[in-house]
Amino acid sequence: MSHPARAIVCYDTHDNGGWKLEDVTVRGPGEGELLVEMAASGICHTDALIGGTPGGATPIAFYPRILGHEGSGYVKEVGPGVTVAAVGDPVLLSFAFCNKCEICKAGRVSHCNKFTEDNFGGPYNVFKVGDKDISGQFFGQSSFASLSVVKECSVVNAKGLVADKKELQLFAPLGCGIQTGSGTVINAAEAGPEDVVLVMGLGGVGLSAIMGAKIAGCRKIVGLDRIKSRLEFAKQLGATDVINGAELPEGKDLAEALKEVCDGEGPSICIDTSGAPPLIKAGFASVRNRGKYVQVGSAPFDFSLELNLVQFMLEGKQIFGAIEGHAYPPEFVPKMIKWYKEGKFPVDKLMKFIKAEDFEQGLKEMHDGTTIKPIMCWS
Known part of the structure; x- marks a missing residue:
């Protein structure tokens, strides 16, 4: 019928x-x-x-x-x-x-x-x-x-x-979008109070990651975008610092600017939600030794990231992708609703x-x- x-x-x-x-x-x-x-x-x-x-x-x-x-x-x-x-x-x-x-x-x-x-x-x-x-x-x-x-x-x-x-x-x-952002921080990256988290791209996924990092108690939460209203919004939702990618300090490239804001060492966790190749390259370069880089945004189908494997080995970084925040929806969706009703999300x-x-x-x-x-x- x-x-x-x-x-x-x-x-x-x-x-x-x-x-x-x-x-x-x-x-x-x-x-x-x-x-x-x-x-x-x-x-x-x-x-x-x-x-x-x-x-x-x-x-x-x-x-x-x-x-x-x-x-x-x-x-x-x-x-x-x-x-x-x-x-x-x-x-x-x-x-x-x-x-x-x-x-x-x-x-x-x-x-x-x-x-x-x-x-x-x-x-x-x-x-x-x-x-x-x-x-x-x-x-x-x-x-x-x-x-x-x-x-x-x-x-x-x-x-x-x-x-x-x-x-x-x-x-x-x-x-989808909300569990992808928050779940990437909490489930995939397993962020905690000692982490410095950088979120690149502050749409629905990125801002959900900001909220997830706040719930995880991360000591520093940095948001990157080019839209000023989103940067201000990120601060309202828990970002401790924001970077306008269109207004970098003179003489500094993006990777250097990211490192400087993140204790001078770079983030311990970097999450890209933009899929933009220049951000992906700069974000991975900025991650501190033994840090984690998580790809969430959809990059162009023909884009590949090149790695020098000797340098990669020496720095001990991790790079991995995350779909849907590594979430199992029947468990994670009720968790998000609980956070919302507690005023945390x-x-x-x-x-x-x-x-x-x-x-x-x-x-x-x-x-x-x-x-x-x-x-x-x-x-």
Whole structure:
């Protein structure tokens, strides 16, 4: 049985005018799937990245499809074998994972062997416009639709976690951007009170990392960006120091400026959320001996970082990537909600609610820095 809905259908890149809000139909849920009526969906830079890549440029760039991966809503139907939630339950949505590979069995689900296939792959026939198939299940959810078929692994049951629909909408982005930032500090980098943490790029992920570092009690928390309002915001959320990358001291390059602010030694933990090659190079160069560099932002597909392995060995640095903050959402999402309710994690300061039909404005404000995290409300 099919169901009517509204969705942002991507027929081509956003720059080519390919994103359209349209009437669609949605199939019913199959084995291990739920039909979810979306209350809200955060807009993330990953949506813009994938929906801005020309079809065929990479295996994960194809059209038509429906994006969105920071959803929340209410369960309308459940397919065979589903146990995570029942009809009527409020749910928060996150990423998909196979739960079968050795990585998943070890509890490291954000680095599942099938992560790319299960989150970015397809086409998976979930939606239709007329007789034309439209791919869904982006991150197991495709929350840029008022009604969507969601994989059970992407679902966090929010029954008992949220007080009302407004909270359910507020917490929609927890399942990706917010857990990526805070989780990278707490789970991946394992930051503590002795650490000097540098966060490069102060969008939703970066500012969540700032809040995570404050929760971890890090003695120095440094934020880097080029937008002055974000630098000021970072200080409000817990940054002890900020650096405007567009206003470096005369005669100093970026790596030198980063080291100087971080005790003259460099950060013990550097987290890049920007994906910008110049920042990546400078950030890694600035890390102190035995420090950690964590890549979170999506760099250009053809960018490679060169290392002198002798120097790398002598300095004892670590470099690794982190997806979704090394989080297991059914455990980490409730933890973030608890921090919020204790007043330690003011995610509401990052959010702006918009109507789904105003998604173009939300994208614009996310890119120009006017809004940190736009949340589209479907109802």
